[in-house]
Amino acid sequence: xxxxxxxxxxxxxxxxxxQFLRKxxxxxxxxxxxxxxxxxxxxxxxxxxANLYRCFQTDGHLIVxxxxxxxxx
Numbered sequence: 654x655x656x657x658x659x660x661x662x663x664x665x666x667x668x669x670x671x672q673f674l675r676k677x678x679x680x681x682x683x684x685x686x687x688x689x690x691x692x693x694x695x696x697x698x699x700x701x702x703a704n705l706y707r708c709f710q711t712d713g714h715l716i717v718x719x720x721x722x723x724x725x726x
Contacts (some may be wrong), residue, residue, distance in 0.1 A: 663701070664702070665702050666702070667700045667705065669702070670717060671686060671690050674717075687722065688719050691718075700708050
């Protein structure tokens with residue numbers, strides 16, 4: 654990605670983050686996309702961004718990592 658930081662409305666569900674990543678990366682809805690918070694766990698698509706940020710933010714950012722393949726299990 655050309656840009657490392659993006660802003661999203663806190664009231665959105667995490668699903669909006671996944672849809673945004675697919676759009677930015679030019680991936681189809683059928684392409685595998687695995688997302689992780691702080692390289693440690695995969696959040697549920699219905700988790701709110703605000704709650705994830707409140708619980709797992711690092712230095713004022715919610716760090717979302719992504720991969721084409723499952724990183725664990």
